[in-house]
Amino acid sequence: MFRFVLIRFGRAFVTIIAVMTFAFVVLRLSGDPAAVIMGPDAPIEAVNAFRAAWGLDQPVWVQYVAYIQAIFTGDFGVSMRGQSPALDLVVERIPATLELTLPALLLQLAIGIPAGIYAALHRDSAIDRGVILGAVMGFTIPSFVMGLVLVLVFAVTLGWLPSGGDATWQHAILPVIAMSVGGIGILARFSRSAMIEVMGQPYIRTASAKGVTWGSVVRGHALPNAAVPIVTIVGFMVGSLLAGAVVVETIFSWPGIGRLLIVSVTNRDLAVVQCILLLVAAVMVVSNLVVDLLYGWLDPRLRGHAAH
Amino acid sequence: MLILNRRHALGLMGAAAGTLALPGYLRAQGARPSLTIAVQKISNNNTLDPYHEQSNVGERVFFPNLWEGLILRDWMGNQGPVPGLATEWTRLDDQTIELKLREGVRFHNGDEMTAEDVAFSFSPERVFADTEPAGGKTIYAEDYRPQTGKDLPAAVPGIGRRLWPALAGIEVVDKYTVRLHNATPDVTLEGRLYAYGSQILSRRGWDEAATYADWAKKPVTTGPYMVEEYRPDVSLTLVAFDDYWGGRPPLERITFVEVPEVASRVNGLLSGEYDFACDLPPDQIASVQNAAGFEVQSSTIWNHRISTFNTENEILADPLVRRAMTHSIDRRAIVDSLWGGMTVIPAGLQFESFRASDMFIEGWTVPEYNPELARDLLRQANYKGDAIPYRLLNNYYINQTPNGQIMVEMWRQVGLNVEIQMVENWGQIHAHEGVKGVRDWSASNNINDPITPIVVQFGPNSQIQQMRDWSNDEMNQLCVLMETSTDHDKRKAAAKRMLEICEREDPAYQVLHQNAVFTGMRSDLNWRAAPAFAMDFRAGNWAD
Numbered sequence: 001m002f003r004f005v006l007i008r009f010g011r012a013f014v015t016i017i018a019v020m021t022f023a024f025v026v027l028r029l030s031g032d033p034a035a036v037i038m039g040p041d042a043p044i045e046a047v048n049a050f051r052a053a054w055g056l057d058q059p060v061w062v063q064y065v066a067y068i069q070a071i072f073t074g075d076f077g078v079s080m081r082g083q084s085p086a087l088d089l090v091v092e093r094i095p096a097t098l099e100l101t102l103p104a105l106l107l108q109l110a111i112g113i114p115a116g117i118y119a120a121l122h123r124d125s126a127i128d129r130g131v132i133l134g135a136v137m138g139f140t141i142p143s144f145v146m147g148l149v150l151v152l153v154f155a156v157t158l159g160w161l162p163s164g165g166d167a168t169w170q171h172a173i174l175p176v177i178a179m180s181v182g183g184i185g186i187l188a189r190f191s192r193s194a195m196i197e198v199m200g201q202p203y204i205r206t207a208s209a210k211g212v213t214w215g216s217v218v219r220g221h222a223l224p225n226a227a228v229p230i231v232t233i234v235g236f237m238v239g240s241l242l243a244g245a246v247v248v249e250t251i252f253s254w255p256g257i258g259r260l261l262i263v264s265v266t267n268r269d270l271a272v273v274q275c276i277l278l279l280v281a282a283v284m285v286v287s288n289l290v291v292d293l294l295y296g297w298l299d300p301r302l303r304g305h306a307a308h
Numbered sequence: 309m310l311i312l313n314r315r316h317a318l319g320l321m322g323a324a325a326g327t328l329a330l331p332g333y334l335r336a337q338g339a340r341p342s343l344t345i346a347v348q349k350i351s352n353n354n355t356l357d358p359y360h361e362q363s364n365v366g367e368r369v370f371f372p373n374l375w376e377g378l379i380l381r382d383w384m385g386n387q388g389p390v391p392g393l394a395t396e397w398t399r400l401d402d403q404t405i406e407l408k409l410r411e412g413v414r415f416h417n418g419d420e421m422t423a424e425d426v427a428f429s430f431s432p433e434r435v436f437a438d439t440e441p442a443g444g445k446t447i448y449a450e451d452y453r454p455q456t457g458k459d460l461p462a463a464v465p466g467i468g469r470r471l472w473p474a475l476a477g478i479e480v481v482d483k484y485t486v487r488l489h490n491a492t493p494d495v496t497l498e499g500r501l502y503a504y505g506s507q508i509l510s511r512r513g514w515d516e517a518a519t520y521a522d523w524a525k526k527p528v529t530t531g532p533y534m535v536e537e538y539r540p541d542v543s544l545t546l547v548a549f550d551d552y553w554g555g556r557p558p559l560e561r562i563t564f565v566e567v568p569e570v571a572s573r574v575n576g577l578l579s580g581e582y583d584f585a586c587d588l589p590p591d592q593i594a595s596v597q598n599a600a601g602f603e604v605q606s607s608t609i610w611n612h613r614i615s616t617f618n619t620e621n622e623i624l625a626d627p628l629v630r631r632a633m634t635h636s637i638d639r640r641a642i643v644d645s646l647w648g649g650m651t652v653i654p655a656g657l658q659f660e661s662f663r664a665s666d667m668f669i670e671g672w673t674v675p676e677y678n679p680e681l682a683r684d685l686l687r688q689a690n691y692k693g694d695a696i697p698y699r700l701l702n703n704y705y706i707n708q709t710p711n712g713q714i715m716v717e718m719w720r721q722v723g724l725n726v727e728i729q730m731v732e733n734w735g736q737i738h739a740h741e742g743v744k745g746v747r748d749w750s751a752s753n754n755i756n757d758p759i760t761p762i763v764v765q766f767g768p769n770s771q772i773q774q775m776r777d778w779s780n781d782e783m784n785q786l787c788v789l790m791e792t793s794t795d796h797d798k799r800k801a802a803a804k805r806m807l808e809i810c811e812r813e814d815p816a817y818q819v820l821h822q823n824a825v826f827t828g829m830r831s832d833l834n835w836r837a838a839p840a841f842a843m844d845f846r847a848g849n850w851a852d
Contacts (some may be wrong), residue, residue, distance in 0.1 A: 031735030037353060046466025053462035081522035082354040082540055083461060134338040148571055155579040159363040163576045164567055166542075253576075255542040262568070263541050268350070270731065 008292050012285040019281035022273050024067060028060055031267035037080055054080055067274070074210030076278075077271030081264075086271035089260065090279060097256030098164060100248065101178045101241040107182035108237065113230065115184070116191025121218065123196060131188055138185025147178040147251040164253035175252040179245065183237055190233050194226035201225070228298055239284035242276075309766065315470070340548065342561035346582040348574040350566050354540035355524035358505050359435055359464045359471075359813060364611070364841040368586070369544055369564055371842040375507040378407055378426065379498060382790035383838040384849055387610065388664050388756060389502045393421060393530060397501075402493035402794045405501075408482040414551045415510040419690045423486045427478040428511040430488075434459075441476050441491035457519030460641050469762070473506040473791075484645050489813040495794050499755025506596035515735050532557040532846050541567055558850040577602065577828050584843075585828040589706050590648050592660075596828040604828050605837035607838040608651050610659050610753040611823040613705060615715070617815060618744035618777045623696055628689035629724075630815040632682040633674040633746070636722045637715055643821050646714070657762050657817070659753040666796070669804045674819050682722040695727045697745040699737050702730060708748055711820070738775060748824060757804040763787045766806075778816040783809050 034050040051057045055066070070077065078086040099284075119131035154174060155163035160170045198204065199222055207217045246258035253259075257276060264272040349365045358370055363400060372383055380392030394407040413421040428434055437460055482486055490497055513528025526535045532554060533546035542852055544564040548557040559573040565582065567573045574592055577585035578599050578753075588596065593604045617630050624630055639653045655672045664667040700712045712728060719726045726746065731737055737747055751761035764771050767787035773779050786802040810816045827837050834851040836842055 031731075031733040033735065035735040035738050036733040044462045044771055045469065049466050050460040081352075081355075083457075083519070083524075147573075151572070151575045151579075155581075156575050159579060163579045163581055164572050164574075165581070186694070248318060251569050251572055253565065253569075253572060255539065259541065259568075264731070268735065 004296055005293065008289050012289050015285050016278070016281050020068075020071070020274065020278055021064070023277040024064055025060070027268065027270050027273060028063070031268055032056070033080060033270055036266075036268040050080075070152050071278075076275045079264075079269055081267055081269050081272075086269075086275040090257065090275045093255065093257045093260045094242070095257065096254060097242055097245050097249070099106055099166075099172055100179060100245050100254060100256065102196050103172070104179040104183065105237055105241065107176065107180040108187055109234070111180075112184040112187025113191045116193075117195050117223075117226075118190040119188065119193045120195030120199065128192075131192065135185035135188040135192075138181045139183075139189070140185075141181065142247075143178050143182055144247045145249055146181055147175065147248055150174045150178055151251075164251075166254055171252075171254075175245075175254055176246050178251070179248050187230070187233060187237075191226070191230055194229045195222060198222045198226045224298065228295060231291055231294050231298065235287050235294075239287035240280075242280050242283050317359040330512075340558060340560040342563070343559055343583045343845070344563045344565055344581065345584040345586060346565050346567040346576050348566070348570070348573070349542070349567055349588040350544050350564050355521070355526055355534065355540060356544075357464070357524040359467055359509055360461060360524065362504070364609075367841040368843055369546075370507075371504075371563065372531070373533045373546060373845050374529055374535070374845070375527075376530050377502055377506045377508060378409075379502040381502045381842075383840060383842050384836065385726075386664065387661055389498060392502070393426075393508055396496065397505045400487070400667075403490045403579055405488045405497055406481070407486050407488065409486065410553060411484055413530050413553045413627055414737075415513065415530055416528045416549055417510055417513055418551070419510055421508065421510075421530055422483050423480040425511050426486050426508055427480050428514070429508045430472070430475060430478045430506075434509070434514065434554050435464060435472075436464040436475075439465045441472075441474040450587070453647055454543055457521065458517075460520060467505070470769075471503065472500060472586055473769070493792050493794050495796075495799070496755055496757050496759050496791075499759070501755035502630070503760075532560060555847055557845070558847050559845055562845055572656065574828065577830075583830050583833060586825075586843075588826040588828050590646065590650060590826065591630055591828055593648070593650075594826075601831055602828060603831045604826055605825045606650055606824055607837050607839040608824045609821045609840050610661065612654055612657060612751045613661075613711075613748070613820045613823055614657070614751050614817045615746055615748050615820065616772060616777060616817045617746060619779075621696065621743055621745050622774055623691065623694055624745060626689045626691075627814045628685045629691055629696075631675070631693075631812070632685035632689070632722065632817055633719060633724060633726075634811070634818040635678045635682040635685070636718050637675060637818065637820070638718060638723065639820055640677070642711060642714055647821070647824065650826075652822050654819060654822050656811050657751055657819055658696055658758070658807070660703045661756040662758060662803075667756075667803055669800075669807060672804070672807055679722050682724075686723055691723070693723065693725050695725050697743055698726050698728050699731050699744065699747050700728050701737065701748065705748060706752060706823070712748065714780070744777070749815075751819075758806070759790060759799070762803070762806055762810065763790050766810055767791075772816065780814050780816070783814075783816075 032051075032052070034047045034056055037050070055063060069079070076085065079086050079089055082089060115131050115135075121130040122128050151163045151174060154161045161173055162168070163174075165171050204217060204221055207221050208214070212220070242257050245254070245256055246261060248254070249256045249258035251261060256284065260272065261276050263269075264276065332532055346369065347365065350369055351361045351366055352363050353361055355361050356370070356374070358366065375434050376392050378392055378394035379389045379397065381387050382390045393410050393413055395410050397407040402408055409421065409423060409426065411512055415421060415425075417823070432438065443844070474494060476489040476491045479487040479489060488497060488501075508530060510528040512604065514523055525538045525540070528555065532549055532552040534549045536545040538544045538549040543566065547560045548560055567576060570587070570592055571586040572587060574588070574595060576582040577596065585596070588604065593606075596602050596604050617624050617633070619625050643651055643653060644650060653674055655669070656674055658668055658672065660668070666671030698712065698716065701708060703709050716726045716728055751765050754760045764770060766778070766783065768784040783806060786806050789802050790806075791800055811819070825837070825841060829835065836849060
């Protein structure tokens with residue numbers, strides 16, 4: 001088990017370093033931040049001074065070494081736009097994003113998984129077909145379309161809910177729904193498929209033949225075995241908690257990480273983009289790590305397989 | 309359904325009685341409305357410093373509500389100068405102006421504005437760092453690095469020297485009198501004083517801020533509204549400053565909310581969350597105008613859409629090709645199709661403001677739309693159909709992408725092979741790698757003189773020439789004359805000659821159309837938009 005965990009941690013560390021390096025290089029190859037931040041009318045003296053002040057006139061490898069050294073001392077750089085520490089800017093936005101993504105995740109789990117399981121247990125019934133239809137619609141409608149439709153109906157036409165901003169808890173209702181719908185559809189489909197596959201396994205028939213009640217078969221045999229693929233999907237969803245709100249936050253003018261990322265990428269605010277990507281990569285990697293460890297816990301066969 | 313029980317009824321009666329018992333002036337104090345304005349962007353660089361945030365969006369939140377200068381722009385009138393924090397000004401010679409300050413003006417921190425604050429507002433510590441006026445070291449030291457949080461950001465001194473290339477300093481004569489000394493003769497000094505970037509701040513407010521970033525989020529100024537809260541990339545709330553020298557502001561609060569998506573701004577306006585929705589593209593106007601209780605105010609602003617040529621490109625090095633390009637564009641068709649006819653084609657790179665200083669060249673026009681002439685010019689240039697790159701941003705300017713596509717098709721009609729290269733940002737537009745050709749830009753007029761934009765944007769110290777996009781010796785000599793001569797006739801002749809060079813003989817750019825701004829708003833507000841991005845919420849533009 002120790003070797004299993006050690007390998008996973010090693011992979012996680014390498015992944016984070018790879019993401020950091022990729023983000024660093026791509027950002028510097030895709031446009032001069034000085035020209036972007038200073039705008040189209042900036043005098044050349046100001047642009048040059050900006051480059052010098054932020055070390056952008058140095059070779060990329062020199063900038064990279066300085067960046068890595070700083071990261072390992074806890075220095076994530078300073079925002080070129082706001083002149084304040086990038087980490088502070090990012091951390092400041094995390095609660096707003098979690099205010100949307102956590103309720104959205106809970107909704108997805110609370111609706112998607114039971115709906116999928118129920119549909120699988122009532123395969124080919126009208127409810128099953130209804131769940132499939134709803135799930136397909138849910139994950140095929142892009143969140144920005146869903147968001148705009150929700151605003152048109154509930155804010156503009158009915159006037160029940162606000163259309164954007166973050167002033168009250170009511171402001172979160174429409175964005176949470178817009179974010180949830182796709183995930184509910186995905187979870188419902190995966191849960192249904194996993195349960196249908198498990199319910200067709202010989203050990204389910206065996207348990208039923210032994211006289212175990214239908215409810216006990218589902219709870220004791222089917223659900224634990226169907227959990228592995230569902231955990232995989234949930235892991236991805238948890239991993240994207242911080243980065244998954246880019247579109248919805250923009251449509252609903254929600255001041256979270258997603259909007260900060262858009263603004264920072266547009267303006268090539270390097271330190272902030274790198275900080276966000278590092279944070280997102282870390283959450284994604286930790287999430288995958290937890291999922292990997294859960295695999296080992298859920299299915300003991302995988303521990304030995306991974307170690308080899 | 310409203311359910312009114314005994315407790316509610318008693319509460320309402322008590323509130324009504326309390327209202328009647330309030331002194332009249334208190335009721336008047338509470339009567340002011342507050343506004344919420346949805347904008348695409350509040351500030352590009354997250355500061356509220358006009359020497360740092362040089363943009364149209366900055367103009368909207370700065371002027372005339374927050375920042376004020378010694379001379380103010382007449383935003384709701386002819387855009388000319390009107391007395392501001394100075395009540396009168398006199399030319400002592402062609403390099404010096406004496407200004408009498410308005411007495412009793414208060415900063416938002418309660419301090420009285422004095423000559424010391426004015427001098428500080430144009431000081432090295434505030435603007436210029438170690439740069440020097442024309443004749444000395446004009447290029448900002450490239451090895452400059454801010455050492456402390458209180459040091460100026462690297463960009464500020466460069467911008468300062470662009471706006472005030474030869475300002476030698478401000479002399480304090482007495483508490484209410486200052487003299488502005490320029491290192492060279494300049495007829496545009498008054499104009500520079502009411503332009504973007506000559507505003508006055510409280511010295512104490514600056515000194516008390518721990519860092520430049522802190523100060524730039526809540527600058528202490530003299531405007532009718534002061535910063536209550538600024539959440540970068542989210543919102544800016546201005547609150548009434550009741551000690552304002554121009555009288556009590558008519559609004560309690562103005563909240564600018566950043567709503568990047570145009571559909572979200574329109575929806576928020578129609579659902580009643582916002583009172584104004586700014587930056588509407590022309591194709592969204594009908595959806596607001598057709599809704600009951602809403603209207604769209606449109607106005608052309610002092611900014612022209614242009615495209616520029618890079619003469620390092622072997623094909624474009626030949627002026628005949630550039631001239632052919634300028635004659636290939638049917639500007640009227642663009643204005644009618646993309647703008648619904650709601651803007652105009654100007655008289656070249658000129659603005660109506662030039663008439664105030666009698667510098668408008670009558671009879672001048674943009675190059676005529678003449679495809680036959682364009683084809684003939686291409687034949688003379690022996691153009692073989694080689695590709696000319698066109699680096700294009702995705703709608704940085706309103707309608708930029710469709711406009712670019714239309715122009716490419718118009719060029720194709722006369723035999724020009726222009727290829728669009730979509731790029732993501734200005735860094736990629738200016739990147740030295742690869743071959744440059746055509747690119748989009750805009751040109752703004754800040755003062756009633758052709759110095760802006762033609763000298764600033766195409767003269768010897770312009771970005772265009774420093775980027776080696778284009779240069780012309782005669783143009784550069786004329787720019788020096790424009791900047792230093794005080795002879796009106798010579799300057800006007802120079803302005804005419806500059807238009808001939810830059811738009812006909814050796815085209816540096818082509819003017820497409822004047823830009824316009826469209827603002828959706830509640831019809832009952834009885835407010836007028838200025839011909840600018842600036843939104844005037846002073847008493848004179850707000851009917852109670």
